[in-house]
Amino acid sequence: MRQRRRRSDGERSRAAILEEATRLATVEGIDGLSIGRLAAAVGMSKSGLFAHFGSKEELQLATVDAAIELFDRLVLQPAAGASGGVDRLHRLVAGYLHYLEVDTFPGGCFFASVLAETDMQPGPVRDRLVAFLGDWLRRLEAAIRDAQADGVLDAGEDPAQLTFEIEAALFLANAQHVVARTTEPIDRARAAIDRRLVAAGDIRTSRGEEAG
Amino acid sequence: MRQRRRRSDGERSRAAILEEATRLATVEGIDGLSIGRLAAAVGMSKSGLFAHFGSKEELQLATVDAAIELFDRLVLQPAAGASGGVDRLHRLVAGYLHYLEVDTFPGGCFFASVLAETDMQPGPVRDRLVAFLGDWLRRLEAAIRDAQADGVLDAGEDPAQLTFEIEAALFLANAQHVVARTTEPIDRARAAIDRRLVAAGDIRTSRGEEAG
Numbered sequence: 001m002r003q004r005r006r007r008s009d010g011e012r013s014r015a016a017i018l019e020e021a022t023r024l025a026t027v028e029g030i031d032g033l034s035i036g037r038l039a040a041a042v043g044m045s046k047s048g049l050f051a052h053f054g055s056k057e058e059l060q061l062a063t064v065d066a067a068i069e070l071f072d073r074l075v076l077q078p079a080a081g082a083s084g085g086v087d088r089l090h091r092l093v094a095g096y097l098h099y100l101e102v103d104t105f106p107g108g109c110f111f112a113s114v115l116a117e118t119d120m121q122p123g124p125v126r127d128r129l130v131a132f133l134g135d136w137l138r139r140l141e142a143a144i145r146d147a148q149a150d151g152v153l154d155a156g157e158d159p160a161q162l163t164f165e166i167e168a169a170l171f172l173a174n175a176q177h178v179v180a181r182t183t184e185p186i187d188r189a190r191a192a193i194d195r196r197l198v199a200a201g202d203i204r205t206s207r208g209e210e211a212g
Numbered sequence: 213m214r215q216r217r218r219r220s221d222g223e224r225s226r227a228a229i230l231e232e233a234t235r236l237a238t239v240e241g242i243d244g245l246s247i248g249r250l251a252a253a254v255g256m257s258k259s260g261l262f263a264h265f266g267s268k269e270e271l272q273l274a275t276v277d278a279a280i281e282l283f284d285r286l287v288l289q290p291a292a293g294a295s296g297g298v299d300r301l302h303r304l305v306a307g308y309l310h311y312l313e314v315d316t317f318p319g320g321c322f323f324a325s326v327l328a329e330t331d332m333q334p335g336p337v338r339d340r341l342v343a344f345l346g347d348w349l350r351r352l353e354a355a356i357r358d359a360q361a362d363g364v365l366d367a368g369e370d371p372a373q374l375t376f377e378i379e380a381a382l383f384l385a386n387a388q389h390v391v392a393r394t395t396e397p398i399d400r401a402r403a404a405i406d407r408r409l410v411a412a413g414d415i416r417t418s419r420g421e422e423a424g
Binding site for chain 1: 238318327332345372388397403411
């Protein structure tokens with residue numbers, strides 16, 4: 001019982017440290033995320049933090065995993081109950097734009113921020129981010145393929161090309177939102193994607209626009 | 213005469229140092245661009261480099277200016293002789309994609325790379341990059357407005373929205389090209405922009421596609 005209590009406290013504190021770490025990584029960079037700097041930020045001793053994470057790289061990988069978990073909860077899970085491909089696509093897009101709009105991280109999308117930093121730094125941190133991004137793009141593309149199979153999006157559309165165009169709008173929305181701190185780029189991304197899906201045959205989006 | 217020769221050598225060497233600095237900044241980050249690290253990279257003494265740039269910030273700003281000069285020569289100047297708005301727009305887009313395709317900098321677009329790094333670091337380096345990016349977007353938008361005035365693009369298109377959509381494709385092309393090192397994202401961006409301009413009424417692009 002006592003041991004379980006202690007372990008549970010440790011887990012809570014580990015989660016709190018990693019929450020701070022994900023936020024710091026989007027401001028100072030994940031390379032600036034040393035055990036010493038994070039210890040100062042969360043008000044713990046370096047040796048206390050060292051007990052949680054054995055090395056800077058372990059700390060960085062645990063930070064990426066914590067960001068993935070949060071993204072999963074905020075963006076991916078709400079889309080899981082969708083009624084079909086095009087509904088899942090709309091939920092993924094809306095979930096991502098909401099994740100930007102509420103400033104989940106101070107420096108914008110964790111993955112865009114940290115991959116821009118590490119894209120020229122080979123190693124396990126970059127590898128994990130590249131894998132995550134590949135997984136995200138495959139989810140968008142799978143939703144498009146399902147929507148085509150459902151007959152909701154034109155079968156003639158190249159799913160990879162359409163995925164690129166949707167991701168492009170989301171990616172720029174993040175970058176511009178970080179710099180300008182307005183919702184304008186988020187609204188522009190939404191408009192761009194809605195328009196593109198209407199061009200691809202999504203009548204439901206078009207009806208939504210007329211109603212709105 | 214002798215003094216002029218000396219000055220000219222100094223200028224040459226300054227240009228060579230800054231060329232190395234722009235490349236390094238897209239790999240190590242502009243924050244990693246200390247006088248010490250750059251001195252090691254170009255094989256000069258720290259005091260020799262200090263004679264060129266009085267401080268780390270002066271060095272960083274001179275590096276941004278050198279990248280702007282190169283971008284001006286590679287992308288902006290070739291578009292200046294365009295015959296109208298839509299021709300200028302096509303030249304700006306083609307110029308930017310070519311600048312990516314030939315790997316002008318090892319870490320992709322200098323401005324995307326360094327702004328992603330500094331977007332949460334207030335100061336003159338970030339300010340200069342934000343101003344440059346604003347100028348780039350205004351150029352795209354001015355070309356679109358001119359094309360509308362020429363009657364080549366639909367007057368009903370919102371120029372700021374169309375600018376966002378074009379920039380989105382360019383921006384993602386850069387990010388994906390840096391990670392994947394293939395030309396696929398560049399080709400996807402070209403296809404996305406051509407398609408979008410045809411939807412906006414650009415008959416010339418459409419004719420070009422049929423001919424190609």
